[in-house]
Amino acid sequence: MEWEIVMGLEVHVELATKTKIFCSCTTEFGGAPNTHCCPVCTGMPGTLPVLNKKVLEYAVKAGLALNCDITRYNKFDRKNYFYPDLPKAYQISQLYLPFARDGHVDLITRSGKEKTVRIHEIHMEEDAGKLIHSAFGDATFPDYNRCGVPLIEIVSEPDFRTSEEVIAYLEKLKTTFEYLGISDCKMQEGSMRADVNLSVRPKGSEEFGTRTEMKNINSFKAIERAIAFESARQIEAIEKGEKIVQETRRWDDNKGKTFAMRSKENAQDYRYFPEPDIPPISIEESTIAEYTAAMPEFAGEKVVRYGEEFGIAKADAEIIAGSKYLAKLFEETVAICNNPKEVRYWIMMQIMYFMNERGVAPEDIKLDPKKFAQFVNIVAADRINKQTGKTVFEAMFFGDDSFDVEAYIKENGLEQVDDSEAIREAVKAIFALNPATVEQYKAGQTKVVGFFVGQVMREMRGKAKPDTVNKVVAEELSKL
Ligand code: ADP
């Protein structure tokens, strides 16, 4: 039988406000355990939460960017449960009136398929702390620094059918929130965490199967593997006549398997009730109009503009606009040197290489657009060739603030030689060194021309202008 995978995602995103959602403690990642805390976020009796206005602003902007209806009158609810990382024994969240509903995200997958995923709702809530389990197995240390860090939880409809769609969705959320400036969405630091709900059904069936939920898988690669494993496990079980149990399963990336963690709680198990300590929130029309007007240019719009304004091919534009940081570098550099094609070339050839092969993250790129533009002008003026350019670019990219492009070229004698006489000397020297090859040429083997050009370039230590070398080699050969 042919099976279809059905998935819905619950994505938690930490908002990049300076302070926590209900107190003024810092949200900074890390820090010595329990140093970013106060009586409010550690749940001391008698304390009262106060909503951070910036959290509401960031949340509403996220809702608008994901095409949601913003709930004009919304409120918080208490979700009651005891766990050592939650000292209040309840989490302030939103159940009945989440601030955003009925949105959608348009995606293009890696293989070019278009897809729209519906957003069921987005709500605001506070994060819990972290538990550090002793390596010796006899103790657990709670760290409450993360308690009260603001989160939004984005709940999708069960619209995903492939892991490719899931990855495209997470990437889209990441770039969208980066451009909005509301989160850095770093999966490895836990500021974006995805729970994947997954069921399978016979292809063509309308009904959904029983789902399992895989929590907090922390990389795109792990998500792909977890989906492959869990769907195969469910199909195998059903084909054997077993029933799927609705439960939460833990993905073990080392073992490459999911394991049952706990049976799934229902909303009623949490004894939700309206949060009495925080008044309801009312969002003004003028606020929504203001945020809507201030939306930044997102990746999709940039791709179109890069094509129209700069003649950049769609595939390249998607990569550049896919990161706020690359897009910024591209646009600022082009604004100075006015040479989009050449700027594109160095981003695609060198920066992408550094990102893929050396693990450089786009947000960590320190390259100054002024220097990049200066470099592009030097290459465009043919003062260094592309090969030498790679060396210079690398030194500039990884260099510090004091790196000076002109000085580097001068000190290393990298400027291109366009002096025909110097090149002619080199050509003659190469002929003299390779009499047998010269004879081959005379005998009609014209393919040795490339060999001579290569040797001359080497003799000139890569600095000779290739056009001039070609010309002079041809001239000298014709004299033989
Ligand atoms: P709960 O509140 O119990 O977690 P929800 O209805 O909020 O359940 O759904 C949680 C997530 O699970 C949503 O993203 C939803 O799209 C997804 N989901 C619901 N039913 C299924 C199913 N049968 N198969 C896959 N995903 C599902």
Ligand code: ZN
């Ligand atoms: Zn606090």
Ligand code: MG
């Ligand atoms: Mg849910």
